[in-house]
Amino acid sequence: MAMTFDQNANDDVADFLLEHEERITEDWLRAGFFAQHGGQEPEQARADCRAVLAAVADAARTGRAHDPAAPGFLQVRALLGDLVAMRTRHGESPSQTALELSRLKQPVLDLWTRHRRGDDDLTAHAVLLSTALDTLRLAVVETALSAGADIIAYQQQQLMELSTPVIKLWDNVLAVPLIGTLDSARSQVAMESLLQAIVDHQAAVAILDITGVPTIDTMVAQHLLKTAMAARLMGAECVISGIRPQIAQTMVQLGIELGEVNTQGTLADALAYALRRIGLLVARAENA
Amino acid sequence: MEARVVTIATELDIVRVRQTVRDIAVRGRFSLVEQTKLVTAASELARNALVHGGGGEVSVSAEPAGPGVRVRLVFVDHGPGIADLDQALTDGFTTGSGLGLGLGGARRLVDEFHIESTPGRGTTVTISSTSGGVVR
Amino acid sequence: MRPTGAVPVLTLGDVVLVSIQVELHDELALRLQQDLAERVAATGARGVVIDVSAIDIVDSFLAKVLHDISATAAMLASTAVVVGIRPAVAITLVELGLPLRGLRTAPSVDVAFTMLGVRQSAGSPASTVPPPAAEHPSSDVGRGRRENVGAHEQLPPSPRVREMG
Numbered sequence: 001m002a003m004t005f006d007q008n009a010n011d012d013v014a015d016f017l018l019e020h021e022e023r024i025t026e027d028w029l030r031a032g033f034f035a036q037h038g039g040q041e042p043e044q045a046r047a048d049c050r051a052v053l054a055a056v057a058d059a060a061r062t063g064r065a066h067d068p069a070a071p072g073f074l075q076v077r078a079l080l081g082d083l084v085a086m087r088t089r090h091g092e093s094p095s096q097t098a099l100e101l102s103r104l105k106q107p108v109l110d111l112w113t114r115h116r117r118g119d120d121d122l123t124a125h126a127v128l129l130s131t132a133l134d135t136l137r138l139a140v141v142e143t144a145l146s147a148g149a150d151i152i153a154y155q156q157q158q159l160m161e162l163s164t165p166v167i168k169l170w171d172n173v174l175a176v177p178l179i180g181t182l183d184s185a186r187s188q189v190a191m192e193s194l195l196q197a198i199v200d201h202q203a204a205v206a207i208l209d210i211t212g213v214p215t216i217d218t219m220v221a222q223h224l225l226k227t228a229m230a231a232r233l234m235g236a237e238c239v240i241s242g243i244r245p246q247i248a249q250t251m252v253q254l255g256i257e258l259g260e261v262n263t264q265g266t267l268a269d270a271l272a273y274a275l276r277r278i279g280l281l282v283a284r285a286e287n288a
Numbered sequence: 289m290e291a292r293v294v295t296i297a298t299e300l301d302i303v304r305v306r307q308t309v310r311d312i313a314v315r316g317r318f319s320l321v322e323q324t325k326l327v328t329a330a331s332e333l334a335r336n337a338l339v340h341g342g343g344g345e346v347s348v349s350a351e352p353a354g355p356g357v358r359v360r361l362v363f364v365d366h367g368p369g370i371a372d373l374d375q376a377l378t379d380g381f382t383t384g385s386g387l388g389l390g391l392g393g394a395r396r397l398v399d400e401f402h403i404e405s406t407p408g409r410g411t412t413v414t415i416s417s418t419s420g421g422v423v424r
Numbered sequence: 425m426r427p428t429g430a431v432p433v434l435t436l437g438d439v440v441l442v443s444i445q446v447e448l449h450d451e452l453a454l455r456l457q458q459d460l461a462e463r464v465a466a467t468g469a470r471g472v473v474i475d476v477s478a479i480d481i482v483d484s485f486l487a488k489v490l491h492d493i494s495a496t497a498a499m500l501a502s503t504a505v506v507v508g509i510r511p512a513v514a515i516t517l518v519e520l521g522l523p524l525r526g527l528r529t530a531p532s533v534d535v536a537f538t539m540l541g542v543r544q545s546a547g548s549p550a551s552t553v554p555p556p557a558a559e560h561p562s563s564d565v566g567r568g569r570r571e572n573v574g575a576h577e578q579l580p581p582s583p584r585v586r587e588m589g
Contacts, residue, residue: 149355150355153355153420191515192321192511192515195511195514195515196511198511198531199510199511199531202531202532203531204531204535226515226518226519229514229518229523230511230514230515230517230518231514232523232529233509233513233514233517233518233523233524233527233529234508234509234510234511234514234529234531235507235508235509235529235530235531235532235535235536236531260525299449299450299451300449302449302450303447303449306447306481307447310480320511320512321511321512321515321516323512324480324481324510324512324513324515324516325515325516325519327480327481328481328482328483328516328520331481331483331485332483332484332520335450335483335485390484392521393484393520393521393522396519396520396521397516397519397520
């Protein structure tokens with residue numbers, strides 16, 4: 001969108017906004033978006049208002065009233081993000097926020113009309129003012145969207161870590177029970193957390209149990225294989241247990257061999273193996 | 289976008305390349321594994337430029353990419369070039385010391401790998417990796 | 425880590441121990457390889473323990489050096505054990521296509537010494553540590569009872585190794 005206004009109009013509008021800072025601030029505080037929520041101090045809301053107003057004025061003056069990436073808007077991006085986040089925390093819906101934002105525009109336009117009554121050249125200025133305030137709204141929406149994307153990415157990461165716990169079965173014996181469909185990202189996370197746990201626990205044997213995994217593709221099988229090889233480089237042995245018959249068949253059909261990796265039927269078999277491996281004997285107690 | 293250039297003329301420069309790339313990867317919030325892969329690839333390619341290209345240079349740059357940072361390395365040498373790229377990218381192929389995994393190995397460690405070579409003119413290898421994604 | 429002169433090689437009884445604490449440039453790595461071979465030949469050491477836990481990158485060159493040290497040691501009737509490869513380094517080596525199959529590895533210097541059949545300390549007679557976990561996964565399954573399972577505790581920074589040779 002290329003929109004140009006002459007510099008005089010830019011300066012006029014910017015000056016107008018700054019000159020009427022007090023009045024616009026009062027109107028905006030009534031409009032809702034800046035109104036205090038919970039712990040928000042009235043003085044703080046007022047300061048936020050002034051900062052945002054200065055940003056709009058700056059965007060207008062630099063001829064970038066249409067550009068949400070203008071330096072003026074970028075400067076208040078963090079502030080806008082905080083305001084939106086605060087409203088979201090108080091259970092406000094995005095459409096409510098958008099509505100409040102749209103209410104910021106009218107009082108400023110009204111003020112402009114009263115201020116320049118009798119002036120012939122109102123239109124261009126009013127359009128510029130209107131554009132700047134629309135862009136402010138756009139900037140807020142963009143900020144909110146990117147905050148949402150960040151949260152989703154963060155939660156995905158958390159979910160991934162949650163879904164691959166590393167369990168200490170015995171001194172020097174670890175297990176990772178994998179459950180559900182493994183994708184490449186998840187098996188990579190499982191691999192990295194298992195290897196780190198090997199260091200943390202000085203593990204001699206690490207068991208990857210895939211009893212709860214319904215299917216495996218080539219990529220995931222490769223990850224399992226790589227985990228076993230990496231564990232060996234670190235001086236530990238990796239055992240894979242719980243391979244279902246149909247998975248074994250699929251793997252053979254895909255041409256995947258686990259030749260170098262120790263496989264055990266069940267997690268119990270794997271634990272028994274691991275205990276023998278670290279030199280432990282499991283025996284029935286005499287009086288049991 | 290910042291770019292740093294490191295000259296590759298001696299074996300000590302390989303260490304300097306590794307340190308420079310590590311530095312940029314850390315600032316780009318690469319995970320430890322992502323860092324290690326990228327630095328290792330850089331080490332392979334720097335040695336390749338030194339041993340086979342008679343020395344050269346690498347430019348290291350970083351730019352925002354999605355939620356993370358993309359680090360791009362461009363290795364340039366003016367050596368004899370590589371006549372058969374397919375062969376050079378095959379594991380086990382080597383004309384010098386090492387295990388012959390330099391180019392092919394480096395390719396497996398990064399997100400993007402591009403090589404251009406003109407016999408008699410030299411070789412340019414461009415690699416990049418992006419932080420913040422566990423998916424490769 | 426800054427590149428420096430040489431990597432100190434220690435002899436402890438009949439084991440040669442080296443802990444790499446500097447960023448290895450190629451020449452330094454080759455010198456270490458040579459120093460180790462000479463030391464093993466001169467002392468008739470039964471084992472070579474290489475602690476790489478401070479190393480944050482192993483490329484194909486250094487991997488070949490480790491491989492060659494191991495092969496050379498074997499030729500001199502000795503056994504090399506590489507200790508403390510970091511997870512990120514291990515993943516990278518595997519991705520690189522270098523799983524270093526012939527290499528013997530251990531999680532700590534402690535375990536490496538046990539693998540080499542070296543007694544740990546006069547003060548703790550029962551410090552039998554689990555057998556080598558790596559290389560031949562199924563070779564000594566169920567070979568019999570060992571005591572003191574929890575003996576994987578980490579050594580203090582410099583291994584106390586007494587009563588040897």
